[in-house]
Amino acid sequence: MGSGCSEENSVVEEINDRNVELSISVKTFKNIQLIRLDPVFEKQDDFKIESLRVDYGGSKILKLTSKELRKYVTTVHNVVIAQKNMKLTNIDNDPIINFSSKFVSDINQKAKYGKIKKDRRVYNCFINSAIETSNNKNRKFTSMDMFPTTLAVLGVDIDGDRLGLGTNLYADKETLAEKYGYEYIEQELSKNSKFYNKDILGE
Numbered sequence: 001m002g003s004g005c006s007e008e009n010s011v012v013e014e015i016n017d018r019n020v021e022l023s024i025s026v027k028t029f030k031n032i033q034l035i036r037l038d039p040v041f042e043k044q045d046d047f048k049i050e051s052l053r054v055d056y057g058g059s060k061i062l063k064l065t066s067k068e069l070r071k072y073v074t075t076v077h078n079v080v081i082a083q084k085n086m087k088l089t090n091i092d093n094d095p096i097i098n099f100s101s102k103f104v105s106d107i108n109q110k111a112k113y114g115k116i117k118k119d120r121r122v123y124n125c126f127i128n129s130a131i132e133t134s135n136n137k138n139r140k141f142t143s144m145d146m147f148p149t150t151l152a153v154l155g156v157d158i159d160g161d162r163l164g165l166g167t168n169l170y171a172d173k174e175t176l177a178e179k180y181g182y183e184y185i186e187q188e189l190s191k192n193s194k195f196y197n198k199d200i201l202g203e
Contacts, residue, residue, distance in 0.1 A: 069123065077127050130155035133170040140177040142185065145169055 131152055144166040148158050152168045161171035169175070176185055197203045 073125055073127075126153050129153040129170070131170050133172075135172065136169070139169055139175065140182070141167070141169060141175045142177055142182075145175050145177075 126149075129152075144164065145168075147166045148161065148163040148168040149166070149170060151163070152158055152161075152170050158168055158171075161168040161173050165176060167173055167175040
């Protein structure tokens with residue numbers, strides 16, 4: 001069961017609709033994907049949300065996205081707790097990725113001189129996880145780590161807490177990003193092999 005929501009404030013409504021369907025039968029495995037597809041750009045001066053009765057333009061869109069994300073997570077949390085055998089594996093959000101380099105540069109410049117606090121990260125959230133950890137804030141990781149982490153959240157026992165290049169974030173182990181840094185990982189992953197491309201991939 002999948003759903004792509006084109007507007008910010010329709011995601012929460014979609015969750016409530018799916019909750020009704022889930023309450024009918026919780027014995028059957030259900031995979032529900034709710035995707036917020038509405039792009040957020042800095043020059044959306046005419047961006048309007050009826051429920052908030054306010055027009056958002058420029059950097060104010062970030063405030064709107066954060067507010068809607070909080071409502072989204074709260075609603076999902078209530079649904080997951082109500083359906084005890086449900087597990088929400090991941091929510092991620094980075095509203096600033098669509099903003100221009102100048103906008104991001106201005107933020108970095110203000111942070112440099114202490115005018116604002118800057119700690120931009122993708123927001124990730126696991127609800128009703130099968131395991132717990134105290135090392136769960138501001139980790140350095142990549143999308144590769146989400147594979148073993150998602151399985152661990154669902155209750156899968158992973159020998160060594162690593163799968164491929166990914167590390168289970170619930171384990172007491174450093175990710176590759178924490179051990180080597182993002183720059184080194186990018187350099188290694190960007191390496192090219194003519195032998196591999198020709199004799200294995202057949203390119």
